[in-house]
Amino acid sequence: MDEVFLAGLMCRGLEPEQISEMTTIKAESLALVPLRRSHASQLYTILSDPRLYDFIPDRPPETIEELEQRYSLLEKGTSPDGRELWLNWAVFTTADWRPVGIMQATVRRGIDADIAYIISRDVWGVGYGRTATRAMIDHIFTTYDLQAVRALVDTRNYRSIGMIExxxxxxxxxxxxxxxxxxxxxxxxxxxxxxxxxxxxxxxD
Structure with a gap:
């Protein structure tokens, strides 16, 4: 699928000022697509694995409807006070358009950003997490005039620590x-x- 077409498709129905923040990011064999309510049914199965939440204060979604409600809130793209951008992407393989995870960046323009991610256990070890996270970091550094990107990681999460290092x-x-x-x-x-x-x-590089 064409990158421009995808960006237009996912941003349909949003206000012009919101569309400016929504960018589809191409990263080798992956595409990071702005997260929408409609992605809930595609992501539900991989995000239902309880092992993904061993080291984060979250839990698997119980239903697709719960995930839809969560994503509806995230579609707004900003914190209630407007000081932060809440950027979220669904990650797909470009070869077969298979969902493999989600990416998140909480951006404070001109200052810094906090990043987070969840990658399906089915593709651990393939390199998708590193590829998608690097693409997200490159995008937010070049787009939002940031001084730094940061991540908080549970000390027991050796896999995540190794990846971001x-x-x-x-x-x-x-x-x-x-x-x-x-x-x-x-x-x-x-x-x-x-x-x-x-x-x-x-x-x-």
């Missing part, structure tokens, strides 16, 4: 008892990629 994010802080969910305390590492380090990394 390959993208140049560096641990800058250990946060004890950062959260408490599923009956356990969660310690976290804060990882940061500065704009200068990101730019230098791109120069050596």
């Amino acid at each position: 390959t993208l140049g994010l560096k641990p800058v802080r250990f946060i004890r008892n950062a959260d408490h969910f599923k009956g356990e305390a969660s310690d976290e590492y804060e990882f940061v990629l500065s704009y200068n380090d990101w730019r230098m990394g791109r120069n050596f």
